[in-house]
Amino acid sequence: MPEIPAENSSRESSLLRILDRERKARKMAERIIEQRSLELYLKNKELNELNALLEQKVRDRTSALNKQQDELKLALINAEQAKKEKSDFLSIMSHEIRTPLNAIIGFSHVLLNENPREDQIQPLELLDYSSKNLMNLVNDILDFSKMEAGKVELNEILFSPSKLIGRLAASMQPTAAEKDLKLDVEVSDECPDLVRGDYARLNQVLINLVSNSLKFTSTGGIIIKMSCEWHTSFESCQLHFSVADTGIGISKERQEYIFDIFSQEHSDTSLKYGGTGLGLAICRGFVRLMGGELLVSSIKGEGSNFYFSIHLPIQNNSSSKTHKAEAMFSIDTINLKQARILLVEDNPINQKVTERFLSKWNAKIAIVPNGLEALKWLEVNSIDLILMDIQMPIMDGYECTRQIRILSDEQKSTVPIIAMTADNSDETLSEVKQSGMNDFISKPFNPNDFAEKLMSHLEGILNED
Amino acid sequence: MKGIVFTELLEMVEAKFGLEVADAIVQAAQLESEGAYTSVGTYNHKEIFALVAQLEKHIGLNAKAIFHVFGQYLFQQFYKGYPYFFEHSTDTFSFLERIEDYIHVEVLKLYKDAELPRFDIFREENTLRMIYHSERRMGDFAHGLLLGVINHFNEPSIQIVQESLSDSGDRISFTLTKNA
Numbered sequence: 001m002p003e004i005p006a007e008n009s010s011r012e013s014s015l016l017r018i019l020d021r022e023r024k025a026r027k028m029a030e031r032i033i034e035q036r037s038l039e040l041y042l043k044n045k046e047l048n049e050l051n052a053l054l055e056q057k058v059r060d061r062t063s064a065l066n067k068q069q070d071e072l073k074l075a076l077i078n079a080e081q082a083k084k085e086k087s088d089f090l091s092i093m094s095h096e097i098r099t100p101l102n103a104i105i106g107f108s109h110v111l112l113n114e115n116p117r118e119d120q121i122q123p124l125e126l127l128d129y130s131s132k133n134l135m136n137l138v139n140d141i142l143d144f145s146k147m148e149a150g151k152v153e154l155n156e157i158l159f160s161p162s163k164l165i166g167r168l169a170a171s172m173q174p175t176a177a178e179k180d181l182k183l184d185v186e187v188s189d190e191c192p193d194l195v196r197g198d199y200a201r202l203n204q205v206l207i208n209l210v211s212n213s214l215k216f217t218s219t220g221g222i223i224i225k226m227s228c229e230w231h232t233s234f235e236s237c238q239l240h241f242s243v244a245d246t247g248i249g250i251s252k253e254r255q256e257y258i259f260d261i262f263s264q265e266h267s268d269t270s271l272k273y274g275g276t277g278l279g280l281a282i283c284r285g286f287v288r289l290m291g292g293e294l295l296v297s298s299i300k301g302e303g304s305n306f307y308f309s310i311h312l313p314i315q316n317n318s319s320s321k322t323h324k325a326e327a328m329f330s331i332d333t334i335n336l337k338q339a340r341i342l343l344v345e346d347n348p349i350n351q352k353v354t355e356r357f358l359s360k361w362n363a364k365i366a367i368v369p370n371g372l373e374a375l376k377w378l379e380v381n382s383i384d385l386i387l388m389d390i391q392m393p394i395m396d397g398y399e400c401t402r403q404i405r406i407l408s409d410e411q412k413s414t415v416p417i418i419a420m421t422a423d424n425s426d427e428t429l430s431e432v433k434q435s436g437m438n439d440f441i442s443k444p445f446n447p448n449d450f451a452e453k454l455m456s457h458l459e460g461i462l463n464e465d
Numbered sequence: 466m467k468g469i470v471f472t473e474l475l476e477m478v479e480a481k482f483g484l485e486v487a488d489a490i491v492q493a494a495q496l497e498s499e500g501a502y503t504s505v506g507t508y509n510h511k512e513i514f515a516l517v518a519q520l521e522k523h524i525g526l527n528a529k530a531i532f533h534v535f536g537q538y539l540f541q542q543f544y545k546g547y548p549y550f551f552e553h554s555t556d557t558f559s560f561l562e563r564i565e566d567y568i569h570v571e572v573l574k575l576y577k578d579a580e581l582p583r584f585d586i587f588r589e590e591n592t593l594r595m596i597y598h599s600e601r602r603m604g605d606f607a608h609g610l611l612l613g614v615i616n617h618f619n620e621p622s623i624q625i626v627q628e629s630l631s632d633s634g635d636r637i638s639f640t641l642t643k644n645a
Binding site for chain 2: 010011014015017018020021022023024025026028029032033
């Protein structure tokens, strides 16, 4: 260090020391900054790497989700396709099975009613009984499949609930009598005369419950009850139905799943008592569709009570037509008084069956094999009623009906046309209505229903005396 | 202890008593760091005591008084350097209540190696009691900072009563009372 004058040296030394310290402090600060810069750089790098990783994860996740979504879409399409196939299958099966069944039932019925030989009676009765059983079985299966596919929609017709129960009980009396069981009906006074609802399905449910009761009861009897609560508007009511028996009863555990199908108990019961085990499941399904819930209360060894309630609109003004149709009920007294009926049907067996009934009932019949022939026939002939099959070659029932409805001859264009359908799906019934037909009868047809419809549509002619 | 305390002390001494006094006390204190402080560095807290002891000799003011003055000075510097810590406080008590769970928390986020005292805080309407805990035993310095807060919020009516809770000085009670 250079020589410094003594007077200044103290202050200069001070300053030099301060300078020295400042430099040291600065360098220290610089080192700290360098270190912090490095730390920052490394942290940034780490952050960028994490970010890239995260973005990749998001991409992977998105692509997986998209893939999953595509798979789900495909699964949905497949499910819809399967549903449609099932529905188509049901329709086809319906038609294919019912056509020959119609013949079996029809002809066995006919043979039974045409003075068979003594030794033929029992075999024919068994044939009749078996064919009806077969029909019930097939109907059960088809009903159940339809319910599973969500394809059941309720029909709505006017009917008398007390008459429904009365007829039901009457038809089951013979079976009860055979087993020495009582079969009673209790209908409370305030039940309405006429309601609007699905007669056929309500009937089916009750018949099922009653026949189950008869099956599982060996002593005592069955009571069918119906009571009612009117809605304050007087426009609808709550109908309560119950079928109670003194049979073998159902244990608490079994009550949990008697309405289900495919249970172990069911197979055992089916083996012991017969039946497909579908009955209660179908009943439950139908009651639910009607807005109620089929329930059971039962004590093993003492008996069971199946009950449900449904809400139905009431029809206050009854039409004379309904009454009249009910009055003309007995099938043996049917007389169509030579009314002219054109049968449009391609299947020869169905032709024969229908013709047998119609001639028994004193109708004048003409038969053509398809819609085109029907139109040709109508050019030169008059007719009182047409029975129109739907599925026919060359021209089907819908098209033929449409053509008839635009004929210039008013008597011919307004002739009553009853469709003969293989199924009663809503699509079919809707088309029947739209094409211009007045009514329908589904094959295999119940002779009683058939007669009733014929008479109702020929009313004008039958009343001309 | 963070360098800022040392750099501010020396700057205060330089400003009030001159460069040479500052230099002299650094020389005399025989510091391991040689007194080459940068505010962003970290140094042994004992050096503060060494420097204040030398300052006592030079200016004839006891350590306690020096710390009180320095505390107030440092607090002003804190305000200038870190104004965002003051954003949500409107008075002494509301500021001091947040020392533990806000201010010191944020300081530690910025400076991981900061050595800070711990406070237990009890607030009543007109009283704030703060129990000071620190191994570095800088109660007088803390008192100084408290005076700095009172000054900053211009509430001269607040009195501080300091009580030792331990012989070693590592636990002290500060009771602040607002007078009408």
